[in-house]
Structures are given as C-alpha cells and as structure tokens.
Amino acid sequence: xRSSILQTATRYLLPILLLFxxxxxxxxxxxxxxxxxxxxxxxxxxxxxxxxxGTDATMKLLGRKPLSLxxxxxAIATLSVLMPVIFGLPPMTGLWLKGNFPIVGSIGTALTFDxxxxxxxxxxxxxxxFTISLTDD
Amino acid sequence: xxxxxxAGLIVAIFFVPFGKTFKSGLSIVLTALPIGIFSYYLTHLxxxxxxxxxxxxxxxxxxxxxxxxxxxxxxxxxxxxxISGIGIAVYFYARTYLKGHAYFDRFFAYLSLFxxxxxxxxxxxxxxxxxxxxxxxxxxxxxxxxFNNTSPDSRKSALTALSVTGLGGFFLLAxxxxxxxxxxxxxxxxxxxxxxxxxxxxxxxxxLTLLFIGAFTKSAQFPFHFWxxxxxxxxxxxxxxxxxxxxxxxxxxxxxxxxxxxxxTNAWSYxxxxxGGFTMLYAAIHALLRTDxxxxxxxxxxxxxxxxTFLIGLGTADAxxxxxxxxxxxxxxxxxxxxxxxxxxxxxxxxxISLLSGLRKVLLPVAIAGFLAACSSAGLPFTFGFIGxxxxxxxxxxxxxxxxxxxxxxxVLTNICLVAAGFMAGIKPFTxxxxxxxxxIRLPYISMWLPPLTLxxxxxxxxxxxxxxxxxxxxxxxxxxxxxETKLNLxxxxxxxxxxxxxxxTIVTGAVLYRFNKPIxxxxxxLLKFKNFSPEFIFKKITVTVFKFSEWYTQKFHxxxxxxxxxxxxxxxxxxxxxxxxxxxxxxxxFYGLAMLSVYEVAIAILLIGALIIILxxxxxxxxxxxxxxxxxxxCLMFVFYSAPDxxxxxxxxxxxxxxxxxxxxxxxxxxxxxxxxxERYRDMAIALxxxxxxCMVALQVHHEPIETATSDFYGDYAYTEAKGKNVVNVILxxxxxxxxLFETVxxxxxxxxVYNLLRLRLKPxxxx
Numbered sequence: 030x031r032s033s034i035l036q037t038a039t040r041y042l043l044p045i046l047l048l049f050x051x052x053x054x055x056x057x058x059x060x061x062x063x064x065x066x067x068x069x070x071x072x073x074x075x076x077x078x079x080x081x082x083g084t085d086a087t088m089k090l091l092g093r094k095p096l097s098l099x100x101x102x103x104a105i106a107t108l109s110v111l112m113p114v115i116f117g118l119p120p121m122t123g124l125w126l127k128g129n130f131p132i133v134g135s136i137g138t139a140l141t142f143d144x145x146x147x148x149x150x151x152x153x154x155x156x157x158x159f160t161i162s163l164t165d166d
Numbered sequence: 167x168x169x170x171x172x173a174g175l176i177v178a179i180f181f182v183p184f185g186k187t188f189k190s191g192l193s194i195v196l197t198a199l200p201i202g203i204f205s206y207y208l209t210h211l212x213x214x215x216x217x218x219x220x221x222x223x224x225x226x227x228x229x230x231x232x233x234x235x236x237x238x239x240x241x242x243x244x245x246x247x248x249i250s251g252i253g254i255a256v257y258f259y260a261r262t263y264l265k266g267h268a269y270f271d272r273f274f275a276y277l278s279l280f281x282x283x284x285x286x287x288x289x290x291x292x293x294x295x296x297x298x299x300x301x302x303x304x305x306x307x308x309x310x311x312x313f314n315n316t317s318p319d320s321r322k323s324a325l326t327a328l329s330v331t332g333l334g335g336f337f338l339l340a341x342x343x344x345x346x347x348x349x350x351x352x353x354x355x356x357x358x359x360x361x362x363x364x365x366x367x368x369x370x371x372x373x374l375t376l377l378f379i380g381a382f383t384k385s386a387q388f389p390f391h392f393w394x395x396x397x398x399x400x401x402x403x404x405x406x407x408x409x410x411x412x413x414x415x416x417x418x419x420x421x422x423x424x425x426x427x428x429x430x431t432n433a434w435s436y437x438x439x440x441x442g443g444f445t446m447l448y449a450a451i452h453a454l455l456r457t458d459x460x461x462x463x464x465x466x467x468x469x470x471x472x473x474x475t476f477l478i479g480l481g482t483a484d485a486x487x488x489x490x491x492x493x494x495x496x497x498x499x500x501x502x503x504x505x506x507x508x509x510x511x512x513x514x515x516x517x518x519i520s521l522l523s524g525l526r527k528v529l530l531p532v533a534i535a536g537f538l539a540a541c542s543s544a545g546l547p548f549t550f551g552f553i554g555x556x557x558x559x560x561x562x563x564x565x566x567x568x569x570x571x572x573x574x575x576x577x578v579l580t581n582i583c584l585v586a587a588g589f590m591a592g593i594k595p596f597t598x599x600x601x602x603x604x605x606x607i608r609l610p611y612i613s614m615w616l617p618p619l620t621l622x623x624x625x626x627x628x629x630x631x632x633x634x635x636x637x638x639x640x641x642x643x644x645x646x647x648x649x650x651e652t653k654l655n656l657x658x659x660x661x662x663x664x665x666x667x668x669x670x671x672t673i674v675t676g677a678v679l680y681r682f683n684k685p686i687x688x689x690x691x692x693l694l695k696f697k698n699f700s701p702e703f704i705f706k707k708i709t710v711t712v713f714k715f716s717e718w719y720t721q722k723f724h725x726x727x728x729x730x731x732x733x734x735x736x737x738x739x740x741x742x743x744x745x746x747x748x749x750x751x752x753x754x755x756x757f758y759g760l761a762m763l764s765v766y767e768v769a770i771a772i773l774l775i776g777a778l779i780i781i782l783x784x785x786x787x788x789x790x791x792x793x794x795x796x797x798x799x800x801x802c803l804m805f806v807f808y809s810a811p812d813x814x815x816x817x818x819x820x821x822x823x824x825x826x827x828x829x830x831x832x833x834x835x836x837x838x839x840x841x842x843x844x845x846e847r848y849r850d851m852a853i854a855l856x857x858x859x860x861x862c863m864v865a866l867q868v869h870h871e872p873i874e875t876a877t878s879d880f881y882g883d884y885a886y887t888e889a890k891g892k893n894v895v896n897v898i899l900x901x902x903x904x905x906x907x908l909f910e911t912v913x914x915x916x917x918x919x920x921v922y923n924l925l926r927l928r929l930k931p932x933x934x935x
Contacts, residue, residue, distance in 0.1 A: 053815075058891040061811035063899060069819035076826055096922060099915045106908055125890060139891065139900045142907075146900075149911040153918040154823060162830045164925045 174282025240642020585676025
C-alpha cells in the first residue's frame with residue numbers, strides 16, 4: 030500500500046521532523062522539550078518514512094542498524110555522568126562551558142546527557158518497530 | 167594483616183591467567199603462601215602472648231559503617247596460626263595427593279580463596295565484615311567439597327553443605343544486623359562494652375536465636391549436622407582442612423567471639439549446653455557404628471564440635487580454658503588422622519576398616535603418625551590430648567550448676583566413645599596381619615607422610631610442655647573469650663585426683679570398647695532403618711516440598727498469558743490502594759469546592775466515553791486500536807489544558823508510536839476471537855469498575871489533603887541556580903534525578919535487545935520442541 034501522496038509528503042516531512050526533534054532536544058533545558066521527546070519525534074519521522082517507502086528503504090537511509098545507536102547513546106550518557114570524576118568532582122555534577130552560544134544557550138554535561146538519551150530512544154524505538162515489521166511468518 | 171588476607175585472594179585471581187603454569191613442579195611456589203602467612207603470625211606470637219593487641223583499619227565503605235577493620239588478639243591469633251599452619255601441611259600434602267589431576271590448578275585457587283576467607287573471618291573486628299568472610303567460606307568450601315564435579319554424589323553433598331550453611335548465613339546476617347542496631351555499633355570491640363545494653367534488651371532472645379542458627383549450621387550441631395558427613399565426598403586434603411581447623415570451627419569461633427558480648431545468660435548457657443551436649447554424645451555413638459574411615463572421623467569431628475559448644479555454654483573460666491586448649495588439640499590430631507586416611511585410601515583403594523589391617527608393615531611412618539594421633543585423641547598421658555581431656559573434666563566437675571555429676575557423666579561417656587573411634591581410625595588399619603594383596607603397597611612421597619607425622623608429633627610435644635604452650639597460645643585466647651584475665655596452669659601431672667581417675671577410666675573403657683566393637687557393615691545397615699527420622703531425611707523432604715510449591719506457584723502466576731498478568735497486577739494495585747484508603751480514615755467524598763467544568767473538559771469527556779464504548783463493542787481489532795489512541799490523545803489534551811506541555815508532548819508521541827506498533831503487529835495476529843466466557847467477562851468488568859472507582863476516590867481524597875510542596879519547591883528554587891535550567895521537568899530528568907534516567911535508558915535498551923533477539927532468534931528444526 031504505497032501512496033504517492035505520502036511518499037511525496039515524507040520527502041519534506043522527514044527533514045522537517047528531524048530538525049524539529051533536534052530543536053526539542055536543544056531547547057529542553059529551558060523550555061518544554063528534551064532528549065526523550067526529541068528522540069520520540071525523530072523516531073516518528075523515520076517510522077513515517079518507512080510507512081511511505083518500506084522499512085528496507087528506511088534502513089538503507091539510516092545506513093546502519095538502529096540497534097547500534099543504543100550503545101553509542103548509552104556511552105555518551107555514561108561519559109557525561111562520569112566526566113566530572115576526571116575533575117575530581119562527584120559523578121553527575123553539572124559541568125558547563127563558559128559563555129553563551131546562539132540558539133542552544135550554554136553547553137554542558139546536561140546537554141550531552143540528553144543527547145545520549147535522545148540516541149538511545151531512537152535506537153530502542155526503531156529497533157523494536159523495525160524488527161517487528163521485518164519479521165515475516 | 168590486610169595483606170595476609172588479601173594474599174590468598176590475589177593468588178586465587180592469578181590462577182585465572184597463569185593456572186596452567188602451576189601444574190608442573192612450579193607448584194612448590196604455592197606453599198610459600200601459607201608458610202609466609204604462618205611466619206607472619208608466628209612473629210606476632212610473643213607480643214600477643216604478653217597481652218598486646220594489634221589493630222588495623224582501612225577505609226572501605228565508610229558510609230555503611232563497613233571498614234576493613236582487623237584486630238589481632240589471642241583468639242584471632244590462635245585461629246590464624248591454625249588456619250595457616252594446618253594450611254602448610256595441606257598445601258604440601260595436596261601437591262602430591264592431586265599430582266596430575268586435571269583440575270590441579272583449580273584446586274589450589276579454591277584452597278587459597280578459602281584460606282583467605284577463613285583468615286579474614288577470624289581477624290575481622292567488624293561484624294558485617296565478619297559476615298562477608300563467613301559467606302565467602304561457605305561459597306569457597308562449596309567448590310572444594312564439590313571438587314570432583316563429575317560425581318553426582320559429590321555435587322549433591324556440596325549443594326547440601328552450601329544450602330545448610332548458606333541458610334544459616336541468612337539467619338546470622340539478620341542476627342548481626344539486629345545486634346548492631348540494638349547496640350548502635352558494628353565493631354566487636356565496642357560491642358563488648360555494650361554488653362549490658364544488649365543482654366537486657368527486648369530483642370536479645372531473637373538475636374541469640376538467629377546467631378545460634380548461624381553457628382549451629384556452620385559447626386554442624388544437631389539437627390544441622392548431616393551436611394558434614396556428606397562433605398566427606400571432598401578430596402581428603404579438603405576434609406582435613408575444612409574439618410580440623412577451619413570451616414566447621416567457624417561456628418565455634420563465632421560463639422567464642424560473642425561469648426563476652428552475649429554470653430553468661432541462662433538462655434545462652436542452657437541452649438549451648440543442651441545442643442552441644444546432645445550433639446557430642448549422639449555423634450560419638452554414631453562414630454562407633456561406622457566402618458568407613460572418613461565417616462568415623464566425620465562423626466568424631468561433629469562430636470568434638472559438640473564438646474566445644476558445650477564448653478562455651480558452660481562458660482566458667484575452667485570451661486573456656488578447656489575449650490581453647492581443646493581447639494588446638496583437636497585441630498592437631500584430627501588433621502593428622504584425615505591426612506593418614508588419605509594416604510591409606512590412595513594406597514589401598516579402600517577406606518573400609520573392616521578390610522584394612524597390618525598396614526604398619528608397609529607404611530611405617532604413617533603408622534607412627536596414626537598411633538600418636540590416636541593417642542592424643544584418646545588423651546593418653548604425655549600427649550596434648552591428655553591435657554585437653556583433663557581440662558574438660560575439670561570444667562564439668564567444677565561447674566557451678568547442680569547437675570555437675572550429670573555433665574561429667576556425659577563428658578566421660580562421649581570421651582569413651584571418642585577414644586574408641588580414635589583407635590579405630592588411627593590404629594586399626596595398621597594392626598593385625600597384612601593381607602597378601604596389600605604387600606605391594608609402597609610408602610608414598612615424603613611430602614605426603616611428613617605433614618601428618620609432624621602434626622601428630624606436635625600433639626605429643628605440646629603435651630610434654632603444656633605450660634609453655636598454654637601461655638603462648640591459649641592464655642590470651644581465653645582472655646578474648648572470657649573478657650577477664652585468667653592464669654592458665656597447665657601441668658602434665660596434677661597428682662592423684664578425681665580428674666586423673668576419670669581420665670584413666672575413660673581410656674580403659676574406651677580401649678575395651680575398641681577391642682569389642684567389631685567394625686561390621688551390618689551396623690551401618692542397621693542405622694539405615696532410622697533413616698526416615700533423621701534430620702537429613704526431613705531436610706530432603708522440605709527441599710522436595712519447596713520445589714513442588716515453586717512449580718505450582720510458577721504455573722499459577724507466571725503462566726505466559728498476558729491477560730492473567732494484567733489481572734494480577736490490577737487486582738494487586740486495587741488491594742493495595744483500597745487498603746491504604748481504608749487506613750487513611752473515613753473517606754470523605756465531597757464535591758463541594760471543585761472547580762466548574764469547562765466546555766473543553768465536557769467535550770473531552772464525551773470523546774473519551776464514546777471511544778470507550780466503541781472499544782467495548784467493536785468486532786475488529788483495528789477499530790479497537792484506533793479508539794485506544796483516541797483515548798490517549800484525549801488524555802494528552804487534558805495535559806495541555808492543565809499546563810503540562812512536556813507531559814502532553816511525550817504522551818502524544820508515545821501514543822502515536824504505540825498505535826503504529828499495534829498496526830504492525832496486527833497483521834501477524836490470528837483473526838479476532840472472543841475466547842472469554844460470559845462469567846469471565848463479568849469478572850473482568852467488576853475488576854475494571856473497581857479500579858476506576860478506587861482511583862476516583864483517591865483523586866477526590868487527594869483534593870482534601872493538604873498539599874505538600876516542599877519537594878517541588880526545592881526543584882523550582884534550585885533548577886536555575888544549581889543546574890542552569892529553566893525547564894524544571896527536564897532539569898529533574900537530566901540533573902537532579904539523572905542517575906534514574908540513566909538506568910531507565912539502560913532498561914529500555916535491554917528491552918529493545920530482548921525484542922530484537924526474540925524475534926530474530928532462528929531455531930534449528932532440532933532445537934524446536
């Protein structure tokens with residue numbers, strides 16, 4: 030059930046939704062949003078793409094198994110938790126770069142931690158959904 | 167001190183990469199471990215015997231009050247020397263005994279681990295630390311007992327030993343925590359000062375019971391004694407080590423260590439005297455009815471442990487002196503006898519004393535060792551056993567209870583049996599004529615017969631200079647067990663008195679008993695008749711019942727039907743909430759004071775109810791799924807109205823994805839069927855309505871409760887100042903409760919990997935059921 034309307038729409042929706050998800054991720058510390066929601070929105074973008082073009086096409090677009098995003102995300106989150114230990118602070122202490130950046134505000138371990146969550150969520154959702162949709166019988 | 171404890175653990179770890187290299191002659195290096203530890207403690211002997219104590223503390227988990235606190239006093243030193251000293255004998259012996267064994271390296275790793283655990287236990291000054299090492303001895307002894315892992319019997323006895331001692335460990339832990347809680351400290355030295363507080367506390371009987379179960383299981387007191395004879399399936403060096411000086415003495419050590427803290431009360435004394443007294447006679451009689459060398463030794467060990475428990479229960483200065491000396495006496499002769507048994511087993515391939523005889527002609531040094539050990543065990547004059555036995559009689563005769571006559575009779579009877587049992591194990595195999603098929607037996611390597619001979623000779627040497635030995639080893643141990651300074655006056659010759667008379671009576675009767683107690687298989691068979699009443703049988707019955715129960719339980723609650731899980735979860739939640747509601751007092755349902763309904767809310771409520779009706783009546787799955795998502799979106803809207811944008815956003819995306827997931831799965835499901843009976847549907851309806859009702863009541867009740875805002879205020883106040891974020895929800899997620907989030911993501915990942923693996927699992931046709 031390929032629909033050319035959906036396919037055409039997805040071509041534009043995918044980048045917009047992904048951008049929106051990153052927007053949510055970055056603003057999370059100050060306004061509604063955050064890594065979890067961002068990750069879910071990004072997953073929805075890919076799921077939409079897979080509905081329009083088939084899961085195989087989406088897998089090709091991703092270039093890698095979504096499962097591989099999980100360890101990357103977990104590693105980033107864990108590193109942000111352990112980073113302060115290097116500086117002799119207890120783990121989970123927030124570390125921040127000096128100065129403000131446009132759009133993002135200030136950059137610190139909270140943001141990288143959220144980035145880890147974002148990647149894990151995408152990995153988990155896509156792994157579950159794609160595994161189910163690719164399983165035949 | 168810390169190093170000596172860690173050394174064993176470190177050596178054990180080294181076996182993982184380098185185990186193979188030790189299989190050759192290089193294994194001699196291993197003996198450096200016990201020798202080094204033994205020398206270390208030997209150098210401390212003079213200062214400790216003069217009354218010094220050494221304390222060492224290393225920070226470990228200060229927040230829990232667990233530090234690596236080690237204290238070396240007389241009692242610890244006595245045990246440390248026994249552990250490392252007998253360890254030397256066992257290391258040398260086992261090198262030859264297990265030569266060429268496939269698991270040679272593994273054995274020494276377990277042994278080193280075990281030795282480290284024992285050392286840590288006797289040195290620990292913190293009761294939680296003591297418990298950790300206590301458990302470690304249980305675990306490492308499990309591997310040692312089950313060393314012959316190809317034999318089902320051996321595995322079974324290892325499991326029995328572990329479950330009995332492990333069970334005791336649970337009780338001990340509970341007892342120790344309770345004790346620490348009552349006294350407000352986990353340090354043994356501080357606990358001694360808190361004795362008055364503990365003994366008069368309402369929890370004292372409970373503490374005592376829990377502690378006793380721990381000690382009795384470990385030290386094989388009736389009715390937990392049955393694991394010990396089973397543990398004889400282990401290789402002989404292990405039996406020698408575990409049952410002479412270490413594992414089974416752990417319980418005795420515990421009782422001795424806690425004597426100044428908990429002892430001296432009637433509950434303490436009578437329990438220990440009754441349990442110990444019964445065990446010592448029961449096991450001593452049992453020992454006489456066995457024909458297997460190791461069984462005889464096992465039961466005589468249980469009996470000796472009973473004597474020690476009994477003496478600690480007696481609690482007088484005499485009794486404690488007797489106990490501390492007897493620990494040393496027993497360790498020396500029992501280790502020696504076990505090692506001798508191993509040699510006989512190796513050479514003659516049997517341990518049945520009804521078949522063994524005349525081995526002195528081929529194994530002379532072993533026979534001498536056996537003879538000396540048996541003499542010490544029998545308490546013949548000029549052996550260390552004689553001193554030990556004297557002290558025991560001294561203790562029972564001078565007990566300040568009115569039934570000292572009874573106690574003395576009990577001790578004499580036990581010792582008579584032990585004399586005979588000692589002769590059976592140490593002398594019987596070597597006397598008589600040598601059967602022809604044993605004539606080819608050659609004396610084993612010196613490293614096998616020297617250790618038991620040394621130990622046996624020590625048993626005699628110590629007996630010749632009891633005063634020195636007593637002052638060096640026992641006096642400060644008595645101090646630690648009793649809490650007061652006591653002078654030991656150990657002499658070879660006390661003059662003609664009642665004690666000497668009793669000693670002679672014991673030896674003569676024991677010898678006569680040995681002469682006439684013919685080892686016959688029939689007696690062991692006769693014992694089997696009482697199998698159904700033995701604690702071992704009852705324990706097995708309990709195990710089987712537990713298995714049956716858990717099977718039934720699993721079938722009932724873990725049956726694989728999602729609907730049954732849902733039912734259980736919701737029912738349980740209902741029960742919990744209802745109980746809490748009931749506890750919170752009169753339920754006050756009051757609609758007064760609620761805000762007016764807005765148009766939006768009414769609209770959403772109508773949507774919700776409509777979607778619900780569709781779900782309940784629809785005949786296709788797709789409709790049901792879509793209606794479900796309508797409900798989800800309605801809730802989302804609610805969040806929006808009540809200004810929770812983060813929640814609304816999350817709920818919205820989750821609902822979308824859930825619907826997608828459902829649609830994906832939908833294709834793979836069989837057609838929609840209604841399998842529930844009418845009755846079940848009514849039941850489900852009742853449960854669902856109940857859940858709704860209870861939640862409704864909770865919501866109304868919450869409305870009347872004063873709102874506690876301390877937590878949310880804290881987050882609100884500090885979100886920006888401490889974590890530089892303005893979105894409090896997100897700050898909580900990534901900063902204040904960041905650890906939770908991290909582990910939630912881990913949980914999610916595990917779920918995803920689980921789904922992936924379950925669906926991608928491709929079983930070969932043969933693997934499918």
